Amino acid sequence: MIRLRFGVDDLGQVRFAFSPVWEAVTSIRALAGSSGLHAPWRAGVRTDATDLELLTTVIRPTGYLPDFLHPLPQRQAPGFDAGLAMVAATDPDLAASELDHLAHHPRAMQGPDRDRRYATLTGFVKRPEDGLAQIIAALDRHWRASIAPHWPRMRALLSADLAYRLRELGAGGVRRLLRTLHPSVTFDHDTLSIVKYYEGTADLRGRGLLLVPCVFAWPDVLVRTADPQPAVTYWPRGLGRLWETQTSPEGTPLADLLGVSRAAILGQLDVPMSTTHLAGQLDLAAPTVNVHLKILERAGVVASWRDGRTVLYQRTHLGELLQVGRDNWAAADDGG
Template structure:
């Protein structure tokens, strides 16, 4: 059945893109229920299996049902491509208990006893720290790349063409944006008061919308490039610098123009964290990297000396 968003007046120009760390975290629970539907995420799913005994699996599994629905209160509409997880958690923490119970009973039936919202947030925060935080910079880069692509498509081909390119189930006819869904239980039409938000995701097969018509207008769609997310990326190797430092260390310097953790670098390059740490320690000891703690991670980036070396080498 379709959901129809009616663009009214200035809303024709009020289509915005946003990225939501919380949406990605919650929607990734689909892979808990049906990992076979996510073969492109197999490397991450293997790591998840090893981490399950350190997570509140009972609470996390209650946040998705066999139809792969998740509660609306856990996927609030993000405002910008720069949305922060802590801000989204604060918004969820303020959700009235009645709404939490209503949304979870939509998933599991009237007899379901919902966990306290504090337990839900604690379970999701632990899941984030263990399974998402090491990979989030790489994930965010993929999502931001999609947003950039869609914006360019609007400029070059128009709004209707952009909507048609989101997913086979999305189309724009006149002032109506229609999303066709598999479920016969979701069928509504509403104006896009306050605008329509488009959110790229790594965890939807096509396109999805809020279950309730009372929720702000939002379409979550499959981002481009998921197939490349877990591929090992070759290090760039500036020739003169590689001869001086070795190809791996020169490549790390070239990569660390933006801060990254050793765990993220290992995942990106397809090597062990131990191997990366050996190179990072040597480069930092030589004054070519600086480091700073960010939450539970240590982030590394090039020093000014390394910037000058790369400029001369390249």
């Protein structure tokens, strides 16, 4: 159990952000996992084997993770290149110190090929500039090959989670927000407690707390206590539906009611999506999708909001009821 103690000033300095770099880093841990949740993504990973060998050396499945690999985002939703530039700007001496700690960490260094991994890490400790350059290049290629194609859908899910958390904060304050963050997280009086494999207590000391939703953090919650600001990383709401592939609505009562294209669009919107992303998912022209979305929005079955330059759409409560009806009909038709 790790405990984070709040002071009066800390309660006013709780902020949110998500980080594409943090997604890239934690996705390496997801590759080592056996959970079925990310299995569809793992099946499509196209990252070079040499890059994966390097990345799995510095990003272990459990235990210590060097802080320089997950810099604190300066904005709520930074780009991947900006985050990678922050990693590249790491003081080489700091990188060497953290990699040396990793090389001697008993939990993180468990597993096959320990001697090879130890040799790689100690080599980076001696030449941290070279090690940083190799890590950055491998992360960049991994992102572009295996995560960037999914980023629009992931980003929409993260944005929706931030919007929900901000509503929780507005409705019930910091206490309500922190109590609903993750099954392993509790908040009592002035202390946030997180179930971990190790024991520790840290005072926030006026630094506040950064909350980071992260797709590949599942099922864990990750804690950082280092300066300049402690951070807690958790998985976002709706994650279980992220990799789902919707079946065709053709021939269903919902398709008879709405039309096949509109029923298909509604089926995709269990997580927020843009017109462009929907068009790609359904192999439809973007203007056609946009027309259908406007009709669905006027009917009250989808809602829209702006996220930066992008307009996102998601099912409303009425849309959820229609989709549940369609799913129940399909289950009955299959004999379920």
